[in-house]
Amino acid sequence: MKRKFKAGVCQMLVAGQKDDNLAKARSMIREAAANGSEIVVLPEMFNCPYNSRLFPQYAESFPAGKTFKMLSEAAAAEGIYLVGGSLPERENGNIFNTSFVFGPQGEFLAKHQKIHLFDVDLPDGLSFHESKTLARGKVITVVKTAVANLGVAICYDIRFPELSRLMVLMGADVIVLPASFNMNTGPAHWELLLRTRAVDNQVFVIGAATARDTSASYVSYGNSAIVGPWGDIIARADEKETIIYADIDPGEIDKIREALPLLKHRRTDIYHIKSQQ
Numbered sequence: 001m002k003r004k005f006k007a008g009v010c011q012m013l014v015a016g017q018k019d020d021n022l023a024k025a026r027s028m029i030r031e032a033a034a035n036g037s038e039i040v041v042l043p044e045m046f047n048c049p050y051n052s053r054l055f056p057q058y059a060e061s062f063p064a065g066k067t068f069k070m071l072s073e074a075a076a077a078e079g080i081y082l083v084g085g086s087l088p089e090r091e092n093g094n095i096f097n098t099s100f101v102f103g104p105q106g107e108f109l110a111k112h113q114k115i116h117l118f119d120v121d122l123p124d125g126l127s128f129h130e131s132k133t134l135a136r137g138k139v140i141t142v143v144k145t146a147v148a149n150l151g152v153a154i155c156y157d158i159r160f161p162e163l164s165r166l167m168v169l170m171g172a173d174v175i176v177l178p179a180s181f182n183m184n185t186g187p188a189h190w191e192l193l194l195r196t197r198a199v200d201n202q203v204f205v206i207g208a209a210t211a212r213d214t215s216a217s218y219v220s221y222g223n224s225a226i227v228g229p230w231g232d233i234i235a236r237a238d239e240k241e242t243i244i245y246a247d248i249d250p251g252e253i254d255k256i257r258e259a260l261p262l263l264k265h266r267r268t269d270i271y272h273i274k275s276q277q
């Protein structure tokens with residue numbers, strides 16, 4: 001069943017100490033839930049500064065790590081669906097940039113390991129190589145909830161339209177994207193990408209960014225946003241720590257697809273897209 005719900009996006013400022021980040025995330029989740037959010041989303045690497053060198057040090061193995069315990073406890077205590085941003089996850093000798101999703105009883109529902117790693121050397125001097133310490137995920141993730149189906153991707157994943165389209169073909173109504181764009185690519189591409197994926201696929205897109213810390217080695221753009229299936233921005237943050245909210249009605253998707261049947265009009269006799277998994 002799909003029905004209207006409120007989503008809350010916690011644009012949190014990530015600090016150096018993991019325990020401080022867990023405490024901050026917990027209190028923002030509490031506030032978002034108290035304000036009526038049934039789905040709460042945290043940003044990318046919310047328990048760890050976004051720095052490849054630090055990922056191994058902050059990494060945890062599921063289900064023992066304290067970050068998972070906090071996420072599961074928070075989801076149960078607040079009775080919400082929680083897309084727990086992402087964190088460095090240790091699995092079989094590798095580290096992944098992974099988003100964990102928990103349900104209203106605190107039950108683990110799914111995880112998404114970032115498929116496309118951010119390995120770039122930008123003209124302004126920003127060099128970032130996630131693959132120095134991280135491994136690439138291989139699985140496309142769509143999570144069924146009582147209110148909507150969530151396609152989960154992480155940050156750089158949004159640049160690859162095939163992934164969003166496949167999640168939508170697998171039934172996603174909302175693409176949920178924990179992220180941390182930067183001061184180079186953020187102003188140029190962040191809003192454009194969120195809106196384009198929403199318009200291409202006629203779905204909601206939730207981009208949950210970290211707040212901006214100008215003293216960090218990697219400066220986040222912030223600007224978390226929730227975009228509707230017509231491409232309209234229905235909630236938006238600036239760069240500071242905050243929570244944004246939007247009422248999401250999955251019924252809007254059907255109305256827009258009836259009026260403008262993009263998915264039906266695809267010429268699958270000429271081209272088609274398929275996942276290898």
Ligand SMILES: NC(=O)CC(=O)C(=O)O
Nearest residue numbers: 118155156180181182185
């Ligand atoms: N940090 C990322 O994964 C992606 C990003 O900042 C960008 O694509 O730009």
